[in-house]
Amino acid sequence: MTLNPKKTSNILLLIASFVIVSLILWNTNSFFKKFKEEERLKMEIWATAQSELLQSSEDRDLGNLHVKIFQNNTSTPMILVNKDQSIKVNNITEDEAQDTSYLTKKIVQFQAENTPISIDYKGEQLATLYYGNSEVLNRLKYYPIALLLIIFLFGAVIFFFFKTNKASEQNKLWAGMAKETAHQIGTPLTSLLGWNELLKAENISTSITDEIDKDIMRLQTITERFSKIGSLPKLKEYDIVQETKDAYDYLKLRSSKLIQFSFDSKIESLPVLLNRELYHWTIENLVKNGIDAMRGKGSISIEIIPSGNFVTILVSDSGQGIPKSNFNNIFNPGVTSKKRGWGLGLSLVKRIVEEYHQGKIKVLSSSKEGTIMKISLKVNA
Template sequence: MKMTGGPGSLQMKMFLLILAVIIAFSTWYYTQDLVQKLQQREKQIVQLYANSLEYISSPNSQTVDYTFPLEIIKQIDFPLVLVDSRVTPPIDSVVAIRNFTFDSTLNEQKRKELIKQTILELSTFHQPILVMYEGQILNKIYYGDSDLIKRLKFYPVLQIIFAVFFIIIAYISFSYLKKNEQSNIWVGMARETAHQLGTPISSLLGWEEILRINNKEPEKVADVANEMHNDLERLNKIANRFSKIGSKTELKMENVNDIVNKVIDYFKRRLPHFSKIVEIKTEGSENVRALVNIDLFEWVLENLIKNAIDALEDKKEGSILVRIIDLPKSVEIEVEDNGKGIEFKNRKDIFRPGYSTKKRGWGLGLSLSKRIIKEYHKGKIFVKQSGLNQGTTFLITLNKN
């Protein structure tokens, strides 16, 4: 099983990078558009103020309503300096200053230098608006950006920092979960391997001891040899199963009934070892064929039936039913038990590597089963029905072509 970072990990990194670029660009574009609209609005206010000054300067302005320019001035919430272009030097031509705060302790000379510096700074932000009368420049209006615009200009930077921070946290969390999942899989695979190999190896050790005791009785030696052969076949099957995980799997049209019956017979021979009475039976269509890999599909059935037996832990008598349903394009296999059931909130978690409700469970059986059915057989496996103390029904869907 290949556990190193593969295409999925690379795709996630690319997705996070593209997401960061999209967030940064969209934030910058939206903010720039908003800033430009606000700057245009402020320019219109300054232009309106300049027009009102031009109108006041006109000889026909005796009947003008002077409250209108005052109302315009009230709307100005950004830095503004009005200078008289007919007076030199410019520092002595300041007519009005708005939205500036000066230190009251400054002397006249330092105050003038500060005003001069302010005018130079404002001229770098925007071209001054001219107040004209009969082709002559009467005044120049220097203005800057409001506090709102200044904050909006820094907003994309803050947004991008936040987005980058969020993506870094998301990536670290994703990497941690991925590593944790991989760790669970490795531990589970090691334990599953030990579990799978443990039974036939223990059996072989037992047969070896019997051979030592009965080495002079040919009939018993022959029986022991047959049992040892069965255990060796079991070991070979286990090795084949693990070798197929992570490699390309060949699927063939096989008789599903034969596979199911073989697995059930295997468990029936072992049922006397369980401290409960369990009935395992089949029903449904006969001679059903589907595309399967026998070794891997048997593994899935063994996991489901073993889980079903474990779910009967509090019952002295239990039943397990394997139902085979033949459909036009697919085959459905239901594994139903009358055990303790699965809570609804845990239905999605049971297929997650490392998740188990058993005291000594490793949380790998159902995870491997899902991988085998979904990735190798291109089928489906899920909990069809379950409830607390109502039993559980797993449904497997296999393809015919």
Template sequence: MNTSYAKWTLFIAAIVVFVLTIWYSDILIEKIAQDERNKVSIWANAIQRKATLVKYTNDFFEKVRAEEQYKAEMMAKAFQRINTATGHEDISFYTELISNNQSIPYILADKDGNITATKNLDEAYLKTINTPEKFFNALNKENYNVIPINYYKNFYVYLYYKESHIYTQLRDVLNDLLESFISEIVENSSSVPVIVTDSTQKNILAYGNINPYYIKDSNFMQASIASMQSENPPIKISIGLNNEGYVFYQESYILKNLRIFPIIQIILVLIFTTIAYLLFNFAWRSEKNQIWVGMSKETAHQLGTPLSSLMAWTEILRSENINPNIVVEIEKDIARLETITQRFSKIGSTPNLRAENIQEVILNFITYFKTRTSSKIAFHIDFPEKPIIIEINKYLFEWVIENLCKNAVDAMNGKGTITISILETKKHIEIDVKDTGKGIDSKAQKKIFKPGYTTKNRGWGLGLTLAQRIIKNYHNGSLEIKSSIPFKETVLRIKLKKLKKKK
């Protein structure tokens, strides 16, 4: 009862600790997870705002570029107008338009590459294009825009111009801004896995917090993009003049690990509880075993002294001319007591298993037991013809058979039939002890092998417990109730492993 109470106490305490641990951990995990979600949300909002800023900046640069294009076209028209103006026409507006240009570098040349005018180009650069050949080489290498100017009839000159110095500086700033922007995306402080693609969402421009080993695996990256898109909508960004890109991201590794942490925690708590229970159970069984062993050793010791005396008394009786049959029967009982002493002395020690003829061992016991039971008890034996040899401890095994037979006699109230049969299977030897007694109800079947359970007024409830321990612990077999039909038959089965054949 105390053991059952202790087990339930341990179980309830484990459940309470488990629930409290999970509850408190869940609160902490939810707070950490919320912080992680807030970080990702702040990061995503910051990226969105900066993407908007970059887009505005890009739009502004596009306007500047369009404005410079317009100025260059106006200068081309001014050159053309100056050339076609009559002597009385006022061309000061056109000359001022050309002279006020302080930012757009341009070159005016004919179709053969002869330069007639330049503006906003330094002297060192002009020396590199001072011949038509050098000039045409520069046109092929550099990003010049050209506007043809019709001077008269079929004669054309050409206005070559590049982006202004101011625009070049602004473009460099824009490029630095874009590089910085993308770096901030992929090297985020929130440890968020990120992939930046172009407008097709196929070509990867940058990535962050992703194992570089997988970057070369296109299937993995496309699967990652699809997974990220299912978690969060991609952020649309501007990545240059008239170019767009997308930022794909997912929750951080910390947040993902936090999601599986409760499962890991549950497994650890279950492992801890199981180990604690097994250790407690082992300690309890060890203590119980020590009690069994101590009782058995003490019983064997107590029986040893009177046995020696009884053996001496038989010698005295034999010398007194007492009926020899009486002395023989007394010697049989003394031998039986000696066997019982041997049984108790072997409990707790490693039993010496020997190959024995199982039919012979059982028959020898039945021969002795029949003479000490009622004549109304019939014994039936159903054994195979060939001898069955298995490894047993003869003294302990006889004890088990004796216990089962005595219980059968008690169950039949001194009248009935006991049948002992042996069945040989492929791997086991099955020994059935059947009686025609009152049977064992289903409730009792669950408790019959537990220490202290008995239906007798003066019983200790140890017989079947010891019998099962002998078969299970010393012979690596099993003892169980096969079937029980009240007042018809009750069968207890011993199952032992067959002796391995020597190769």
């Protein structure tokens, strides 16, 4: 089995990224431990100086050494508790040093961060030194988390970029195919118009030529629909009830007698901005999908319900239903349950409704008893 070169490069890139991140985290952790050990060593030196001072407070030079060591610590917070329970602090504000409860909490915190250092002399404990992590060490502790967050965000940006780019390429592909189809239909359609005019001149029965005219008009409508995919169509005010019924009736007259059709509108008319050809295509696609799901036998119904500034169009069928996990996937290009089909119908429907008409379409419900598709469009006030 051979791997796709693009997939192989993606896998290698993922492995390389993982190795780099691992090395950075390992190096950061090592640096953190080393820095913490150095701070510990400084505290032990300070504790030793403090021990010597407590043992010989009359030694002036030793006191100066202690003071010098004490003053050199400007980053690590410390609390020194003497055996008489007197307290000395360093790198803690004066107000905080006067707050006993605050110091008690800090001692507990320092104990959790670092093991306290006992200052002893000849087996006697003179004092206990509690110290916390310096500000630099605290920042360094959260550095790996910040790094992982940055990497995660960077990865998410790249993922969404490629996903959007892929979707854009797919849309361009479908739009290109639609326009090419419209272009290809145009040539034989022109010939059909000419041949039909010749038939009329030969005094052929008008019932035949009229039916040919209907089919030619139908092909012209299909051509116009395909030509508008990929470009922003013009919207005009139409009666949503009448346009839905026209598209619905067209399929009703051309479908099997085994299918029961019903149409119900809660209003007589309602103005909505539409592209008539594309809206008819949407209704026809949904009805045809319902018929396919029923395998040519069952019931199809359309219901129009006004709701505030919106109007809802429900297309119901008594087909085999759609698994809930596929409620969103069915609108993706290439997704189809048919053995023969490209899976373009519902993806085009979604584009027509949401991108061209600024509406919404979704699977309202679906079960073994059937499916209900819901379209919501804004009313033209």
